[in-house]
Amino acid sequence: MGSYYLRAFHMRWFNDHMRADVQIEDVSDAMNGFLISGPKAMEILSSVSETDLSGLTMMRCGQADLGLHRARVARLSLSGEAGFEISVPANEHASLRKLLLDAGAVHGIKEIGFWAMLSMRLEKSIGIWNAEFTQGYTPAQTGFDRWIAWDKGDFIGKAAAQAAPEPSQKLAMLEIDAGDADAMGFEPVWADGKIVGMTTSGGYGHRLERSFALAMLDVSQTEVGTALSVHVMGEERPAKVIEMSPYDPSGARMRM
Numbered sequence: 001m002g003s004y005y006l007r008a009f010h011m012r013w014f015n016d017h018m019r020a021d022v023q024i025e026d027v028s029d030a031m032n033g034f035l036i037s038g039p040k041a042m043e044i045l046s047s048v049s050e051t052d053l054s055g056l057t058m059m060r061c062g063q064a065d066l067g068l069h070r071a072r073v074a075r076l077s078l079s080g081e082a083g084f085e086i087s088v089p090a091n092e093h094a095s096l097r098k099l100l101l102d103a104g105a106v107h108g109i110k111e112i113g114f115w116a117m118l119s120m121r122l123e124k125s126i127g128i129w130n131a132e133f134t135q136g137y138t139p140a141q142t143g144f145d146r147w148i149a150w151d152k153g154d155f156i157g158k159a160a161a162q163a164a165p166e167p168s169q170k171l172a173m174l175e176i177d178a179g180d181a182d183a184m185g186f187e188p189v190w191a192d193g194k195i196v197g198m199t200t201s202g203g204y205g206h207r208l209e210r211s212f213a214l215a216m217l218d219v220s221q222t223e224v225g226t227a228l229s230v231h232v233m234g235e236e237r238p239a240k241v242i243e244m245s246p247y248d249p250s251g252a253r254m255r256m
Helices: 003-016 041-047 090-107 112-123 157-164
Strands: 031-037 061-066 070-073 083-089 169-176 188-191 192-205 210-218 226-231 237-242
Touching: 003 188, 031 041, 031 090, 031 112, 031 210, 041 083, 041 090, 070 090, 083 112, 090 188, 112 192, 169 192
Parallel strands: none
Antiparallel strands: 031 083, 061 070, 070 083, 169 210, 169 237, 188 192, 188 226, 192 210, 226 237
């Protein structure tokens, strides 16, 4: 199970590299769940579980009993806050929702949607597939190469990544003087009357009360402080390159 709309892509990759002693099954239709995110996330989950979740550190997955639910839990965050992705069989989805809302009521828990999550992930400069990450970008372009352990021996894709040319464009973070509209993605970025890149996604950061965008820019335009402009709803607006992850740059809140 995983990113639902990408499952055909994932299964194609698994099938291309399948070993005889491994079986892969797509159970995405059979499993549903929620992301619980925020400084009280661990406290809420612990209040309905006898499973010790303290060992579930960032990027780890495990199994936990939440109320009467045997759930799969992954410690992940797109929000910049402590986050847990919880999955159960689809017929338990409604009762899991009630369990989490009841347990979180004392903390003022609220349900949020996709656009709220988009706002928070932009403030952390967290890229997503089909926007910041595509098959057309190399790891060096997106900054993803920092996660590659080049010294661990041979692995699928290593030779291709090493052979990739030095990128002419790289991913950067923009703050935009956006007026009453925000970038959404695929808006041209300008410098001195010349297009120097394209936004990959954008929106308003409600915690920092500023308008942001991630953009694939010519390498010469990626230095922090570089003055640029972005067309937002057909209007050219001032922008500047800022440091990645303007919200909680150390990532401490994700690891609470």
